[in-house]
Amino acid sequence: MSTANQSTAEPKRRIQFAFTDEQEQFRSALRRFLNDRSPTTEVRRLMATETGYDPAVWRQLSEELALPGIHVPEQYGGAGFGMVELGIVMEELGRALLCAPYFSTAVLAANAILNAGSEAQKAALLPDLASGARLAALAVTEPDGDWNPAAVAAVATPAGDGYRLDGVKSYVVDGHIADLLIVAARAPKTSGLEGLALFTLAADASGVKRRQLAAMDPTRKIAQIEFSGAHASLLGNLNDGVKAIQRTLDQAAIALASEMAGGAQTMLDSAVNYAKMRVQFGRTIGSFQAIKHKLADLLLEVELAKSAAYYAAQAAAANDPEWPALASLAKAATSETYLHAAAECIQIHGGIGFTWDNDTHLWFKRAKSSETFLGQPSYHRELLMQRWGV
Amino acid sequence: MSTMNETEVRAEVREWLAANWDPDLPLAEWRGKLADSGWGMPQWPKEWYGRGLPVGLARVVEEELAAIGAVGVARSGVRLLAAATILEHGSDVHKKRYLRRILTGEDTWCQFFSEPGSGSDLAGATTKAELKGDFWIVNGQKVWTTSAHHADHGLLLARTDWDAPKHEGMSFFIIDVKQPGVDVQPLRQMNGHASFNQVFFTDAKVPKENLVARVGDGWKVAMTTLAHERRGADGLPPPSKRGTRIGKIHAEEREETEKANQPYKWYPQRAGRVDLIIERAKETGANKDPVARQEIAKLMTLAKSAEWTARRARAAQRQGRPQGPEGSLGKLAASHVARACARVHTLMTGAAAMLTGAESPRDGIIAEILVSVPAVSIAGGTDEIQRNIIAERVLELPKEPRFDTGPFRNVRRN
Numbered sequence: 188m189s190t191a192n193q194s195t196a197e198p199k200r201r202i203q204f205a206f207t208d209e210q211e212q213f214r215s216a217l218r219r220f221l222n223d224r225s226p227t228t229e230v231r232r233l234m235a236t237e238t239g240y241d242p243a244v245w246r247q248l249s250e251e252l253a254l255p256g257i258h259v260p261e262q263y264g265g266a267g268f269g270m271v272e273l274g275i276v277m278e279e280l281g282r283a284l285l286c287a288p289y290f291s292t293a294v295l296a297a298n299a300i301l302n303a304g305s306e307a308q309k310a311a312l313l314p315d316l317a318s319g320a321r322l323a324a325l326a327v328t329e330p331d332g333d334w335n336p337a338a339v340a341a342v343a344t345p346a347g348d349g350y351r352l353d354g355v356k357s358y359v360v361d362g363h364i365a366d367l368l369i370v371a372a373r374a375p376k377t378s379g380l381e382g383l384a385l386f387t388l389a390a391d392a393s394g395v396k397r398r399q400l401a402a403m404d405p406t407r408k409i410a411q412i413e414f415s416g417a418h419a420s421l422l423g424n425l426n427d428g429v430k431a432i433q434r435t436l437d438q439a440a441i442a443l444a445s446e447m448a449g450g451a452q453t454m455l456d457s458a459v460n461y462a463k464m465r466v467q468f469g470r471t472i473g474s475f476q477a478i479k480h481k482l483a484d485l486l487l488e489v490e491l492a493k494s495a496a497y498y499a500a501q502a503a504a505a506n507d508p509e510w511p512a513l514a515s516l517a518k519a520a521t522s523e524t525y526l527h528a529a530a531e532c533i534q535i536h537g538g539i540g541f542t543w544d545n546d547t548h549l550w551f552k553r554a555k556s557s558e559t560f561l562g563q564p565s566y567h568r569e570l571l572m573q574r575w576g577v
Numbered sequence: 578m579s580t581m582n583e584t585e586v587r588a589e590v591r592e593w594l595a596a597n598w599d600p601d602l603p604l605a606e607w608r609g610k611l612a613d614s615g616w617g618m619p620q621w622p623k624e625w626y627g628r629g630l631p632v633g634l635a636r637v638v639e640e641e642l643a644a645i646g647a648v649g650v651a652r653s654g655v656r657l658l659a660a661a662t663i664l665e666h667g668s669d670v671h672k673k674r675y676l677r678r679i680l681t682g683e684d685t686w687c688q689f690f691s692e693p694g695s696g697s698d699l700a701g702a703t704t705k706a707e708l709k710g711d712f713w714i715v716n717g718q719k720v721w722t723t724s725a726h727h728a729d730h731g732l733l734l735a736r737t738d739w740d741a742p743k744h745e746g747m748s749f750f751i752i753d754v755k756q757p758g759v760d761v762q763p764l765r766q767m768n769g770h771a772s773f774n775q776v777f778f779t780d781a782k783v784p785k786e787n788l789v790a791r792v793g794d795g796w797k798v799a800m801t802t803l804a805h806e807r808r809g810a811d812g813l814p815p816p817s818k819r820g821t822r823i824g825k826i827h828a829e830e831r832e833e834t835e836k837a838n839q840p841y842k843w844y845p846q847r848a849g850r851v852d853l854i855i856e857r858a859k860e861t862g863a864n865k866d867p868v869a870r871q872e873i874a875k876l877m878t879l880a881k882s883a884e885w886t887a888r889r890a891r892a893a894q895r896q897g898r899p900q901g902p903e904g905s906l907g908k909l910a911a912s913h914v915a916r917a918c919a920r921v922h923t924l925m926t927g928a929a930a931m932l933t934g935a936e937s938p939r940d941g942i943i944a945e946i947l948v949s950v951p952a953v954s955i956a957g958g959t960d961e962i963q964r965n966i967i968a969e970r971v972l973e974l975p976k977e978p979r980f981d982t983g984p985f986r987n988v989r990r991n
Contacts, residue, residue, distance in 0.1 A: 203892070204885070204888040204889045204891070204892035205889065205892035205893050205895075205896050205898070459972050459974070462974060463973075463974060463975070470975075470978070471975050473968075473974040473975055474974065474975040474976065474977060474978070475977075476961075476964075476965065476977065478974075479964060479965060479968035479969070479972075479974050480961065480964040480965075480968070482968055482972055482974065483909070483963070483964035483965075483967040483968045483971075483972070484909075484964065486902055486906070486967060486971065486972060487906045487909050487910060487913075487967070490886050490902055490903050490906055491879070491882035491883060491886055491910065492882070494882045494883075494885035494886040494889055494903070495878065495881070495882045495885065497885070497889070498881075498885045516874075516877075516878050516881065519874070519878060520878045520882060565871055568870070568871050568874035568875065568878070569867070569870060569871070569874070571874050571877075571878070572864070572870045572873065572874050575855075575877075577855055577858055577859070577864050577870070577873065
């Protein structure tokens, strides 16, 4: 596997259009693990629980597969790989719809610390996240649901050796189970992209009130968190906060795009298998061109979405200056494809596809939550145009 | 197969070129020399104008020719498809008579496959050939024939047995186009160009020995031709890097290329001209309109993803991995891209999208895009046929029930 990380000092490397043999082997091992540990019976069991994950499986994927720190440099306890490998993990997790705090802890929180933290903070905070010992959540967005960091209203006021945090965060993935919170807030009397920074605090600190929201997608739990005078530490410094936040969100967009590409593939596979099995009018429905053409179109769409996710991850790993634009491209492209694939999968299943007992709705709901999380397709298309300078 | 390595091949071709390349020779004479030496088509067998080299080494030879600016054998149009078909299925008489003149560019070829009554269903051809004495007598009509108006010979797929099943009743012929029984008429397309012809056969004659393979083998032989066409041995000559070279032989080659390219002038437009989208957005001010920005972003996302998908397919091929689904999707993706381009060009152009010719923006290019894009999802296999192929071969969905089995005479047709 490559060892590219996201440091700006990393020299440029070429975009690869094929995965290496080692990356393919890693993917296969991961897929075997997930087939075994995350069948839909487990997904259904865990999505009905309060915490939403199985600590034993989380320990196993942390200790045996080193997944939470796959992209974290070795000096902070990680495996030292980069965005491409993180993308592979997310694609496979999305395929299997694993219920685990991976996106929150490994992607959103660990990247926020990598992007914003001082050397000492990275050394102090990352090893526990990379080992899976602690869970963390990133809180940027607020109840107004605006994904642009400029909309952050939470305020961090200097107080003693730290800051006092006031405000409300919402749509915080795994906010209900996180041990560590990373919060975007602004200096008093600032607005827009000025004065923004990230702050850390323990989730059980005084002045923090957490409430799990009733999420349509029960496989990815979200919380609302109120801060009233909670004591927090600045992550990194006040000047680079906005850059770190934006970078973290762009990396998350690529990771989520990979997850969505994986989920879309599951929906296509499921639809194709059902079309080969289901008989109506004396023939398998997959022999009707109405179904064949739908599935051929879907295959094309899913492959295009995978290409977008793969290319964006490669560009980020190569530190190509275009990568933030491509993160938006991939996020918009994969979310539309995922939702379309899930909807077509339901359609091809017919009536049974609309039942609770059929598994399709589990992915449909993840497609729905992912379509909106980090910003809907139209938001990212507009970002893409801005980032391309159009 | 030759056991020569790259260094030996380079040395030998260099030596031959040093002794023989002469830009003052007439084009056909030079190409004759090149063909006879085997360096013109090094991947062909030794006994037929080749050297039996693997394709990788043939590329090395091409590099050497290009390095000194030497003109290669003729490649444009259908001629290399004809040559590949003759090499695989033709008799020694065919090979002797046609191959060399294909390579020298003295003869031009065309392909008589599609018919007004059989488009997607090529095996439904009803042009018939009947053996009378020493000649096959051909009657019927072919269509979408590029270059028929200046072709010397044609590859002809015709029905010879109406009682055999559809695919088994056809035979393959080489027919002289320049004879009284062959009437070539240009076919004007909706974009005003006439890049193709329709061809009427009225008691046209094919000498008995111009049957390729055996009677009834026509479909099999035609599949060889089409396989080479898909592999890209056809059509557009590569853009000449020798465009600025001085000398009679280069002028002659340029003229040949220009003539061969003439019918394809609008091809970039039928693909939608995604390369113009961002420029046009800025020049029309569409980049200030939020709705247009969304549509442009959607199109560019689609076009980029299609490009990356093609590159994934090529990368997997280079690594020797079994081809994944990404390799079969290019044509269908290209149709989507072209149609999306036409929509966005229209959106950005506004009322001027009603104009054509020099009145239309970009000296008519925009108008030409709008009226050429409908060809992409039809030419070379319609989108619907592509979807069937993808569904059946990649997704392994069951085939449709067939209604065209049994004697062809009884099969319903146009």
